[in-house]
Amino acid sequence: MTVMLPKEVKKELKGRSYDVVIGIPSYNNESTVNHVAKIVDQGVQEYFNGKGLIVNADGGSDDKTRENFLNQKTASDKVAYIYKGVAGKGSAMGSVMEISDLLEAPVTIFVDSDLRSIEPWWVERLTKPIVDEKASYVTPYYVRHKYDGTITNNICYPLTSALYGQRVRQPIGGDFGVSLEMIKKYLSKPAQIWKEDIARFGIDIWMTTTALCEGNKPVWQAALGVKIHDVKDPGKQLGPMFKQVVGTLFALMKENDRIWLKREGETKDAPIFGDIPNVIPEAVNVDGDNLKKAARSGMSEHWKFLTSILPIELHSALESVKKSGTLDSGLWIKIVYEFACLYRNPDLQARLIQSLVPLYFARVASFVEETDGRSDEYAEKIIEKQLEEFENQRWYLKKRWKA
Ligand SMILES: Nc1nc2c(ncn2[C@@H]2O[C@H](COP(=O)(O)OP(=O)(O)OP(=O)(O)O)[C@@H](O)[C@H]2O)c(=O)[nH]1
Ligand SMILES: [Mg+2]
Numbered sequence: 481m482t483v484m485l486p487k488e489v490k491k492e493l494k495g496r497s498y499d500v501v502i503g504i505p506s507y508n509n510e511s512t513v514n515h516v517a518k519i520v521d522q523g524v525q526e527y528f529n530g531k532g533l534i535v536n537a538d539g540g541s542d543d544k545t546r547e548n549f550l551n552q553k554t555a556s557d558k559v560a561y562i563y564k565g566v567a568g569k570g571s572a573m574g575s576v577m578e579i580s581d582l583l584e585a586p587v588t589i590f591v592d593s594d595l596r597s598i599e600p601w602w603v604e605r606l607t608k609p610i611v612d613e614k615a616s617y618v619t620p621y622y623v624r625h626k627y628d629g630t631i632t633n634n635i636c637y638p639l640t641s642a643l644y645g646q647r648v649r650q651p652i653g654g655d656f657g658v659s660l661e662m663i664k665k666y667l668s669k670p671a672q673i674w675k676e677d678i679a680r681f682g683i684d685i686w687m688t689t690t691a692l693c694e695g696n697k698p699v700w701q702a703a704l705g706v707k708i709h710d711v712k713d714p715g716k717q718l719g720p721m722f723k724q725v726v727g728t729l730f731a732l733m734k735e736n737d738r739i740w741l742k743r744e745g746e747t748k749d750a751p752i753f754g755d756i757p758n759v760i761p762e763a764v765n766v767d768g769d770n771l772k773k774a775a776r777s778g779m780s781e782h783w784k785f786l787t788s789i790l791p792i793e794l795h796s797a798l799e800s801v802k803k804s805g806t807l808d809s810g811l812w813i814k815i816v817y818e819f820a821c822l823y824r825n826p827d828l829q830a831r832l833i834q835s836l837v838p839l840y841f842a843r844v845a846s847f848v849e850e851t852d853g854r855s856d857e858y859a860e861k862i863i864e865k866q867l868e869e870f871e872n873q874r875w876y877l878k879k880r881w882k883a
Contacts, residue, residue, distance in 0.1 A: 482575075482578040482582070483564070483565060483574070483578070483671055483674060484563045484564050484565045484571050484572075484574045484575035484578060484674065485561075485563065485564070485575040485578040485579060485582075486561050486562070486563070486564060486575075489559060489561045489579075490578075490582060492559070493533075493559065493579060493582060493583060494582065496533070496557075496583055497531075497583060497584075498531055498532055498533045498557075498583055498585050499528045499529075499531040499532060499585070499586060499587070500524060500528045500531070500532040500533075500585060500586075500587050500588070500589065500603075500607060501532065501533050501535060501576065501579055501580045501583065501585040501587075501588045501589070502520045502524065502532060502533070502534045502535065502588075502589045502590075502591065502603075503535050503537060503572075503573060503576030503577075503579075503580075503588060503589065503590045503591075504516055504517065504520075504534070504535065504536050504537070504549070504590075504591055504592070504593045505537050505538075505539075505569050505572030505573055505576075505590070505592070505593065506536055506537070506538045506539065506541060506545045506546075506549070506572070506593035507538065507539035507540075507541055507545075507569075507572075508541045508542065508543050508545060509541070509543075509545050509593035509594050509710075510541070510543040510544040510545045510547075510548050512593060512594045512595065512596065512709075512710070513536065513545050513548055513549045513552075513593040514548045514549060514551070514552040515595075515596070515598075516591060516592075516593055516595050516598055517534055517536070517549050517552040517554060517558065518552055518553075518554065519598045519599065519600055519602075520532075520534055520556075520589070520591060520598070520600075520602075520603060521534060521552075521554035521555060521556045522600040523599075523600035523601065523602060523603025523604065524555075524556045524603060525555055525556070526600055526601075526603070526604075527600075527603050527604045527607070527608075528603070528607075530555050530556055532556045532557075533556065533557050533558070533559065533579070533583070533585070534554060534556050534557070534558045534559075535558075535559055535560075535576050535579055536549040536550075536558070536559070536560035536561075536593070537561065537563050537571075537572035537573065537575045537576050538560060538561065538562050538563070538572070539562070539563070539567055539568070539569075539571075539572060540562045540567075545593070546560040546561075546562075561575075563575035565674055565675075565679060566674065566675055566679035566680070567680075568679045568680030568681070568683075569680060569681055569683055570674070570677075570678050570679040570680050570681070570682060570683030570686075571674065571679045571680075573590055573683050573687075574666075574674055574679070574683075576588065576590065577658075577663050577666055577667055578667065580658075580660065580663045581660075581663055581664060581667055584660060585660065586610075586611070586659070586660050587607045587610045587611060587657060587658070587659060587660070588657070588658045588660075588663060589603065589606045589607060589655070589656070589657050589658075590654070590655060590656045590658070591654075591655045592654045592655060592709060594709040594710040595655070595707070595708070595709050596708040596709060597705065597706050597707060597708035597709075599704075599705070601754075602655070602702070602704055604754075605618075605702035605703060605704060605753055605754045606618050606620070606655065606656065606657035606702045606704075607657045608753060609657070609700040609702075609751075609753050610657050610658075610659045613697070614697060614698070614700065614751075615657075615659070615695075615697050615698055615699060615700035615751075616659045616661055616662050616691055616695030616696055616697040616698070616699065617656065617657065617658055617659065617662050617687070617688070617691035617695055617699045617700075618656060618657035618658075618699070618700045618701065618702050618753070619648050619649075619650055619651060619653055619656060619688060619699060619700075619701050619702070619750070620650050620653035620654070620655045620656070620701070620702055620704045620707070621649055621650060621701035621702055621703045621704060621752050621756070622650055622653060622704055622705065622706060622707045622761075623705055623706050623756065623757065623759055623760075623761050624706070624707070624761050624856075625761040625762060625763050625764045625856060626764075626851055626854075626855075626856045626859035626860070627763075627764040627765070627766040627848070628761065628764040629650070630766075630840075630844045630847075631652070631721075631722060631725060631726070631840075632650060632651070632652055632653075633847075633863050634812070634840065634843050634844065634847070634866070635725075635726060635729065635816065635840070636651050636652050636685060636725065636729060637649060637650075637651060637863070637867065638813075638863075638866055638867040638870040639729060639816065639820075639870060640685070640688065640689060640692070640729070641747055641867055641870075641871075642747060642867065642870040642871045642874060643733065643736075643740040643743075643874075644689065644692040644693060644736070644739065644740060644743075645692070645743055645745075645747050645748065646692055646698060646699055646747065646748055646749070646750045647747055647748065647749045647750055647867070648688060648692070648699055648701065648750045649701060649750075650701070651684070651685060651688040651689075652684035652685050652688070652725060653684070653707070654684060654707075655704065655707075656684075656687065656688075657702065658687070658691075659695075659697075661695070661696060662687075662690070662691055662694075662695060665690065665694055665695075666687065666690065673686075676728075677723070677724040677725075677727050677728045677731075678728060680720075680724045681720070681721045681724040681725055682724045682725060682727065682728030684725075685725055685728050685729050685732070686728055686732065689729075689732045689736065690732075693736045693739050698750065698751070699750045700750055700751050700752070700753050701750050701751065701752045701753065702752075702753050702754060703752050703753065703754035703755060703756045703757065704754075704757075705756075705757035705759050706757075706759050706761045706762070708762070718837075719837075722833070722837060722840070723833045726833060726836065727823075727829065727833055730819065730820050730823035730829075730832075731823070733820050733823075734823070734824050737881065741878060741881065747867075747871055761856070766844070766848050768845050768848040768849060768852070771805070771841045771842070771844055771845040771848065772804070772805030772806060772841075772842070772845045773805065774805075774838065774841045775801070775805040775806075775807075775838045775839070775841040775842035775845060776802060776803070776804075776805040776838075777838075778835075778837060778838025778841065779798075779801060779802040779805075779838045779839070779842070780802060781838075782831075782834065782835035782838065783802065785831055785835050786798060786835055789818075789822055789828070789832075790815070790818055791818070794811070794814065794815070794818075797811050798811075801839070801842050804842075805841075805842055805845055806842055806845050806846040806849065807839060807842035807843045807845075807846050808846060809843070809846075809865070809866045809869055810869065812839070812843045812866075813866075813869055813870055813873050813876075814873070814876060815836075815839055816870075817873065817876055817877040817880060818880060819832055819836055820877065820881075821877070821880045821881050821883075847859075847862065850862055
């Protein structure tokens with residue numbers, strides 16, 4: 481049974497066979513989607529002898545996204561449709577999974593429709609570890625500016641790696657290679673999940689975490705260089721995305737607690753496929769003072785709630801965060817672990833996410849202070865050090881989780 485794939489598309493595709501399916505989720509991307517289609521088509525010609533299907537799963541764009549996609553000349557077959565179900569990137573990707581499952585395509589790629597830096601060889605990098613039967617799932621490995629990807633650097637990367645045992649640098653990068661094995665696992669989950677944040681921006685962290693926990697083979701990373709895509713206004717966009725990503729991450733911790741509670745030993749690097757291109761990412765500007773201001777006022781706003789849920793030993797340190805608008809990694813990690821435990825209570829979830837935002841701003845403000853005027857390599861070292869602290873503090877999480 482398909483849930484997100486329209487019936488008529490299913491009928492049209494039934495009985496066909498492809499070596500690779502490329503899914504492009506879109507919503508109002510008329511100026512970039514044809515470029516993405518053109519480049520992946522070149523990749524399919526080069527690495528799959530043209531035996532690929534390029535899919536545009538659209539969210540009902542009111543511009544010419546689908547039209548431009550279909551008008552782009554390609555040697556590969558193409559199909560475009562409006563998916564069914566909850567509006568969001570996850571539903572778009574779920575509908576592509578239903579195609580891959582229907583056609584038993586051995587490997588599927590997802591690439592965003594607003595990508596400008598995509599190259600034909602991305603098709604090879606995202607698929608070869610799967611085709612060679614070394615990986616169940618491939619995440620993108622980008623070269624990013626030190627201030628790009630702050631949710632990734634401070635939450636998704638360290639928490640996911642420390643819990644599930646493989647260091648995956650871009651767990652929510654957006655561009656993935658997925659084996660048929662994983663596609664079938666995703667589709668075997670209760671249909672209810674496609675009504676939640678997984679149907680929106682929670683999809684990436686869910687796919688990656690599920691691959692780490694349930695894949696028969698390891699997760700690999702594909703060296704892709706820089707990711708240039710449409711920039712969004714963080715003030716407008718951060719709220720829903722933060723909620724969907726971090727909420728899904730915490731929910732997954734409960735789902736998979738038997739796995740991470742018993743896991744001992746070292747966290748391994750996920751292998752990187754391909755040489756890392758020697759490129760310099762575009763600078764991302766972050767206003768540290770503004771972050772501190774937002775952190776201070778958000779902390780005041782949520783002060784009562786924060787002090788009612790967090791252990792008393794942390795209150796004086798929190799008091800300093802409220803004054804300075806900055807937050808060191810040691811306290812940040814304890815807070816993240818406390819929040820993850822509390823998130824098991826459904827009545828608290830909405831408040832928890834809202835009140836985590838100012839603390840996250842304070843953590844980013846500190847990171848900006850620590851790395852101001854320093855190189856991306858230096859900033860990367862700080863992120864790695866923070867990951868190690870997340871790993872070393874797992875005992876704290878385990879203790880609090882069982883309490
Ligand atoms: N079908 C569909 N696609 C969506 C929806 N929202 C986003 N997308 C697509 O998902 C991809 C990623 O979305 P973006 O908005 O670029 O988000 P992002 O690049 O992950 O996030 P930022 O780093 O914050 O820009 C793009 O190809 C979007 O067109 C949606 O509601 N429906
Ligand atoms: Mg984007």
